[in-house]
Amino acid sequence: MSILEGSVIAMGILSGIFKSRDKPKNRTAGSAYGFFLGSTTSGKPVTERTAMQMTAVYSCVRILAEAVAGLPLHLYQYTDNGGKEKAINSPLYFLLHDEPNPEMTSFVFRETLMTHLLLWGNAYAQIIRNGKGEVVALYPLMPNRMSVNRDEMGKLYYSYMISKEDAPNNKGNIVNLNPSDVLHIPGLGFDGLIGYSPIAMAKNAIGMAIACEEYGAKFFANGAAPGGVLEHPGMLKDPTRVRESWNATFGGSSNSSKVAVLEEGMKYTPITISPEQAQFLETRKFQINEIARIFRVPPHMVGDLEKSSFSNIEQQSLEFVKYTLDPWVSRWEQAMIRSLLSLSDKKKYFIKFNVDGLLRGDYQSRMSGYATARQNGWMSANDIRELENLDRISVEEGGDLYLINGNMTKLQDAGIFANKNNLGMEGTK
Structure with missing residues (x-):
């Protein structure tokens, strides 16, 4: 049997395997429990957009997105003497280092895709090529409008939902893209094809943080009267009017510390439990650390300096580069090499982020x-x-x-x- 015949047989076997595989899904294997857009045990719905209203989530996403976007990104070529040099004469170098498209800089492009990756677990960009097959532009695509499917032959293809405002002439509102036309950077997942959203996987922790924040906001909204009982020795004809008058006069943080004057023997008895007794502040602090743990961001980078000092904060920063940024950078580099370089170009070029400045x-x-x-x-x-x-x-x-x-x-x-x-x-x- 020749090598070519063996390759054909092997490809046939692999094709049969891929045909039998399910299409990539954003759920655990064999489970009907969906993670996205679901309610949480705290009762607060958590989505990628509502999670960004949490200061801890916003801070972690911004730190990681700006860190990846701010790293120098270069296209290198191998030299004859076994070394490397920047391939500044390649059109792809300009796209990666300066402007991936006429509408945004490299920093904004990478910041946007990294934000998608952290919130939805996947980052997509459309690859625009010229007649020679060379990459001439990269445009971000919204991950919540993208789905990954398989055709009858088991080959992957990407389906992107576009709005009528984006393309009025497109009646189907769905555009199918080949894998060669999509730069796809998946996050952590179970099938190696689609990443799972960190927000969705940890929605209960984030939901609890949202509930704690809402509780604190309502507590301070009640101001000097956080809840209590107005006792009257006699019979009130209109208790609703008395309650509304009390709330209008003493409710809200702007009315805090006002002196109350009670008439007709009326008595006010507070019945609330202080936030300290309910360990409200401790709970909020723990949830902030919990969110930082989701994104593997050191607590001192989101403002928690309790366990940080001058002797260990530099080491924590170096660990952030080594254990947090490096895995994300590797995902970016390998995805770009796979999608943007042809088979022959992969033997001549490679794409690399420069993290030396952060490790100094x-x-x-x-x-x-x-x-x-x-x-x-x-x-x-x-x-x-x-x-x-x-x-x-x-x-x-x-x-x-x-x-x-x-x-x-x-x-x-x-x-x-x-x-x-x-x-x-x-x-x-």
């Missing part, structure tokens, strides 16, 4: 590290200056020289090793 320590630590690298010969002056965003030193001035300490020598030429080597050479004479 304080000035003294960097200089100490550079000195060690410079003295041991694995970094030149220009290598160091590039990391510090300084101008290069010319070759004539020694900018590309690799130096080592003159006192260093090879192990085989030192001490007892050199003597043994010399004795061995004399014995052979």
Whole structure:
């Protein structure tokens, strides 16, 4: 059997497997429990948009979206000597680094897609190509209007719902796109094709945070009268009028601390429990940490400095880059390489975010590290200056020289090793 025949048989087997597979779904495998747009145990409906009204969710999403958008993004090409250099002459370099389309910058484009990825679990962008198949533009697509399906042959295709305002001439309101026309960055999921929304997976925790915030808002709205009983020694003819008059005079935070004058032997008895006794503040604080845990954002980055100090806050920031940003960056890089580069271009180019600037320590630590690298010969002056965003030193001035300490020598030429080597050479004479 030839290799070609074996490949055809293998493809046939794989095709049969894909035909039998269900289309990608936003739910757990074998479960009818849907996560999106459902109510929560707290009674508060949680969606991607209502969750963003929570300050903790908004802060986490903004931190991660701006962090990914602010990283330098470059297209590199392999050189003949085994190194790499920026492929600034490639049209794709300009799209990724500067403007993916005429309407937005690279920062805004990546910030938008990262926000989609954090809220819906998926980020989509339409790839516009010219007649040669080259990428000429990238446009974001709303994830809540995109669905991923399989045709009769088991091949994936993307269906995007467009509104009449977007395309009045389109009667079907559905546009089918090939996988080669879509940049799809999936988040964590169970089938490897569609990611699940962090908001949907943790909607009970977010719903409880929304309920706590609403409770606090209502408490302060009641101001000096957070709830109580007006007692009258006799019979009131119109209790509704008395209650409304009391609320109008003493209700609301603007009426707090007003002096109440009670007539006809009337007595006011408060019946509410203070927020401290109900551990309201502790609950709100825990829910903020819970939301930060969902997005794996250090608490000090969302304003909780209780467990942060000058001695550990830098380490927490480095851990944020290593354990939070790096996985997201890898998803971006591999998705862009898969979708934007042809099979032949993948052998010549690669796409890379530069996170070195975020991993740098304080000035003294960097200089100490550079000195060690410079003295041991694995970094030149220009290598160091590039990391510090300084101008290069010319070759004539020694900018590309690799130096080592003159006192260093090879192990085989030192001490007892050199003597043994010399004795061995004399014995052979």
